[in-house]
Amino acid sequence: MIKAFNLYKSYGGVSSVLSDISFEVQDGEFVFLTGPSGAGKTTLFKILFGWEKFDKGQILVAGINVGKLNQKNLFLLRRKIGIVFQDYKLLAKKSVFENVAFAQQIIGADTKTARSKTWNALKSVGLVKKKDSYPSQLSGGEQQRVSIARAMVNNPDLILADEPTGNLDSEISKEILGLFEKMNQQGKTIILATHSSEILREKKYRRLSLNQGKLLQLN
């Protein structure tokens, strides 16, 4: 699913954020991206979905050469990826249902399809009853579940989750992690960035560990 070769990224050519990163993630794999704050996890994610450019190297995501992708064709890459953020990035003026359906509208799904896929996505994260609520009326865990439903509604091959449990307590974090595992069982490739030692202790998935922009180990 992902192949990265000798990836370098710096800001202004001075401050090095990623240095000589090479790794591979197989289709259907569940991988933790770990490392302390400032290690370069978010930057690596941004590179994966084409939000940041990189200086050197090659990266292939779902068969797309990200470095060679025309800026106007970035949407082709992003439609293959579902992104989950630590801060959820929900639209405050839209209801839970509208927030999830928004992703379907973006890719041009017709109303009927969008409705049924949104319904299914909300069902799989257990939020059907809250479909008419607004983000401000939800708890942090519920908001993250909406964000996950939005990431999965377009049925992407790859899910990138940047510290999805960072703002949640351990009980809710487990629930959220369970949702990612469920998606993984359905064949999705998951890369989940976290520095939660509790999660890393409990779940024995492969880890990509970053420290000061360098990949430390692959296990």
Added chain:
Amino acid sequence: MSLFIIKTINTTFSNIKSNRQLFLLSVVTNFIAFFVLGLFSLLFVNLNVFFSSWDNHVQLIVYLEDNISNTDKKKLKLLFDANDEIESVDFVSRDQAWARFQNEFEMKSNFITSLKYNPLPASYVIKFKNDKNRLENIKKFSLKIKDLEGIESFEYGEKWISRFEQFMILLRGFILAFGVLLFSGMTLIISNTIKFSIHTRKDEIDLMSLLGATHASIKAPLILEGVMQGILGAFFSLVGIKLFYTYITFKFQGSLDSIFRGVDFQFLTDPLIFSILSTGIIIGILGSFLSVNQFLDSRNLE
């Protein structure tokens, strides 16, 4: 394609709804700018019509010396006949001229009409054919005959015509310069309104991009919003000018008739109406393009 258009229109209207005050402010500003520009254009159109109607009455009067010989008269007659641009030539003898003069001025000045001798020369009144170069033809012909024997002088109102022409050139220049200034100003206003509109929906636009929206689907509603601001401003300004025009013609009909001497007070011409509306659209596209591209640049999306 039709789904894309429907979505663009829906998004545009929902954007306008959530920023309606700012949208309205931009439309009103555009309206004022176009209204002022339209008023100047209205003035220009009417002065032009007025000038053209005067132009139609312009004729060349060639005054003859009292002692002009018959041979010189014949030479002149031959010149007139040889010129295809001349429609008619009337000879006004000294006596006829004097009689007309007395008739016209008997109520106004006893002194002149009571003169014991005729001070007026004989003349030829030459009408030129209706042609867009009529004035030019008159000028050319008068230069050709000016040094001929037996001609005392000639006139066709060249001084006021040239002054009026200069004034019209100046007015046209002023309207153009004013238009360019307004064009830049209005583009900036729309650009800033759209910038604000983008700013209030920054998160949503970022999210759209992250979820895989195409550039076209991000840009189109914002550009349509700019176009709406421009075209609505232009449209309402035309409505305003039409109301102003109707009021003026209704209120000052009598005075206008005497000023324009039978020529109707005109509304803006179709090409001018079209120009104002299309300028509104161009300003809208340009203004929104500027801010949309600036925003996409800043988000590293462009």
